[in-house]
Amino acid sequence: xxxxxxxxxxxxxxxxxxxxxxxxxxxxxxxxxxxxxxxxxxxxxxxxxxxxxxxxxxxxxxxxxxxxxxxxxxxxxxxxxxxxxxxxxxxxxxxxxxxxxxxxxxxxxxxxxxxxxxxxxxxxxxxxxxxxx
Amino acid sequence: xxxxxxxxxxxxxxxxxxxxxxxxxxxxxxxxxxxxxxxxxxxxxxxxxxxxxxxxxxxxxxxxxxxxxxxxxxxxxxxxxxxxxxxxxxxxxxxxxxxxxxxxxxxxxxxxxxxxxxxxxxxxxxxxxxxxxxxxxxxxxxxxxxxxxxxxxxxxxxxxxxxxxxxxxxxxxxxxxxxxxxxxxxxxxxxxxxxxxxxxxxxxxxxxxxxxxxxxxxxxxxxxxxxxxxxxxxxxxxxxxxxxxxxxxxxxxxxxxxxxxxxxxxxxxxxxxxxxxxxxxxxxxxxxxxxxxxxxxxxxxxxxxxxxxxxxxxxxxxxxxxxxxxxxxxxxxxxxxxxxxxxxxxxxxxxxxxxxxxxxxxxxxxxxxxxxxxxxxxxxxxxxxxxxxxxxxxxxxxxxx
Numbered sequence: 001x002x003x004x005x006x007x008x009x010x011x012x013x014x015x016x017x018x019x020x021x022x023x024x025x026x027x028x029x030x031x032x033x034x035x036x037x038x039x040x041x042x043x044x045x046x047x048x049x050x051x052x053x054x055x056x057x058x059x060x061x062x063x064x065x066x067x068x069x070x071x072x073x074x075x076x077x078x079x080x081x082x083x084x085x086x087x088x089x090x091x092x093x094x095x096x097x098x099x100x101x102x103x104x105x106x107x108x109x110x111x112x113x114x115x116x117x118x119x120x121x122x123x124x125x126x127x128x129x130x131x132x133x
Numbered sequence: 134x135x136x137x138x139x140x141x142x143x144x145x146x147x148x149x150x151x152x153x154x155x156x157x158x159x160x161x162x163x164x165x166x167x168x169x170x171x172x173x174x175x176x177x178x179x180x181x182x183x184x185x186x187x188x189x190x191x192x193x194x195x196x197x198x199x200x201x202x203x204x205x206x207x208x209x210x211x212x213x214x215x216x217x218x219x220x221x222x223x224x225x226x227x228x229x230x231x232x233x234x235x236x237x238x239x240x241x242x243x244x245x246x247x248x249x250x251x252x253x254x255x256x257x258x259x260x261x262x263x264x265x266x267x268x269x270x271x272x273x274x275x276x277x278x279x280x281x282x283x284x285x286x287x288x289x290x291x292x293x294x295x296x297x298x299x300x301x302x303x304x305x306x307x308x309x310x311x312x313x314x315x316x317x318x319x320x321x322x323x324x325x326x327x328x329x330x331x332x333x334x335x336x337x338x339x340x341x342x343x344x345x346x347x348x349x350x351x352x353x354x355x356x357x358x359x360x361x362x363x364x365x366x367x368x369x370x371x372x373x374x375x376x377x378x379x380x381x382x383x384x385x386x387x388x389x390x391x392x393x394x395x396x397x398x399x400x401x402x403x404x405x406x407x408x409x410x411x412x413x414x415x416x417x418x419x420x421x422x423x424x425x426x427x428x429x430x431x432x433x434x435x436x437x438x439x440x441x442x443x444x445x446x447x448x449x450x451x452x453x454x455x456x457x458x459x460x461x462x463x464x465x466x467x468x469x470x471x472x473x474x475x476x477x478x479x480x481x482x483x484x485x486x487x488x489x490x491x492x493x494x495x496x497x498x499x500x501x502x503x504x505x506x507x508x509x510x511x512x513x514x515x516x517x518x519x520x521x522x523x524x525x526x527x528x529x530x531x532x533x534x
Binding site (some may be wrong): 029030031032033034035036037039041042044045046047049050053054055056057059060061064071073102104105106107110111112113114115116117118 | 237239240241242243246275279290295297331336338341342343374377378379380381409411441443445446447448450477478479480481482483484485486487511513521522523525
């Protein structure tokens with residue numbers, strides 16, 4: 001085999017490995033302990049903004065049900081609390097949790113359920129007083 | 134042909150053109166349609182051969198229009214309006230129109246959701262100033278999946294009110310290969326660049342629907358390699374709806390370099406560094422494609438690691454997002470694909486992952502026409518059924534100008 005051919009096949013093998021890499025990491029990893037902060041300054045940009053403020057839902061464009069989580073963290077917090085989606089210190093009676101769990105309410109987000117650990121983190125934030133922290 | 138017959142024929146052509154444009158303008162803006170599945174599989178080595186954009190997507194070149202009929206579709210004429218009208222060489226016009234029907238089940242007590250809605254209506258325009266410079270713009274009407282009035286009339290009415298421009302840029306590109314530069318709004322070249330925005334490698338990397346940024350970008354495209362470097366910033370915070378956007382408000386840099394081998398495979402390295410008020414993301418990843426001609430199968434893969442920091446919360450996390458798919462081309466005009474996707478929002482916390490399994494059939498019965506049937510099944514959690522499940526079946530009817 002000529003050197004040029006060898007290089008071609010090596011690079012093609014690397015390409016195939018790159019394509020197959022997702023499978024190697026597909027099983028998931030991580031600890032059972034959730035060390036993420038139950039603070040709105042984490043929950044908003046890490047969970048609410050990417051899951052809820054999407055183009056077809058609660059974004060600057062669409063504002064489903066009059067709710068816009070795409071303007072800013074402060075505006076999202078105001079809408080959650082002022083419109084009683086969240087009742088501070090009372091996760092069990094907060095509509096947001098019913099929506100996320102599809103518990104007698106339509107599933108939110110409407111394209112897939114959030115991981116339970118994300119819903120638990122939001123519940124913890126509400127139980128801790130739902131502060132804009 | 135008499136002059137009156139000629140005039141009548143011209144009027145008929147104009148009428149047909151106007152009708153198609155009117156239909157298009159009743160639907161919704163979506164994405165500059167890009168089909169990375171056609172690289173290598175159609176005999177085309179690089180995206181910029183078929184598209185005016187050096188990184189692919191959007192308006193087709195005359196080569197791309199020919200390929201869309203002669204190679205990709207079962208027949209027909211790929212030229213603008215099927216060749217009924219021709220535009221002057223300095224002017225390029227095109228467009229994409231999609232109507233979708235979907236069945237969506239996410240375990241909601243309301244049961245399975247059914248919807249039919251105009252998904253995309255974009256008109257593309259390109260005006261060449263001279264051999265090197267051009268002005269490019271896309272204008273369309275936003276599609277709305279769940280309007281307050283759920284009837285077909287309500288859906289069309291809701292979509293008709295919001296005109297937007299996802300792309301508008303000035304480009305210097307003296308030839309199809311070689312250096313280029315462009316300034317304006319578009320997606321910075323990155324990733325596999327699928328048309329489907331629901332894929333995790335788009336949704337979680339800053340390339341979801343309407344997340345186009347304002348950029349200053351430059352690159353070099355050769356026959357067997359290309360590089361693209363882009364400085365990007367989000368649309369202004371209080372921008373009018375025509376140019377507004379969604380997604381994290383990050384500014385930063387994106388880089389993409391691709392090496393192609395023997396016109397059958399490609400490997401690319403990429404990075405995206407986005408800095409925002411609330412969070413910042415440092416992304417690095419690999420993209421791979423391999424065309425196996427004997428089997429008529431194209432393998433596509435992308436994997437990205439993301440380091441995300443939250444300044445106010447004083448916390449950081451690592452994420453992983455990937456796509457692995459294979460597309461089979463059993464006959465001209467037919468493409469069947471399967472794919473597996475993975476996104477883990479925090480590699481340090483188990484059960485923060487989600488998996489998606491996709492199956493897709495694309496049929497191109499005639500130039501300009503496509504039907505897409507997509508099935509998608511998602512699992513949240515660690516991969517076991519400890520979170521929720523979601524299933525989606527969607528039929529898209531697609532027409533391009």
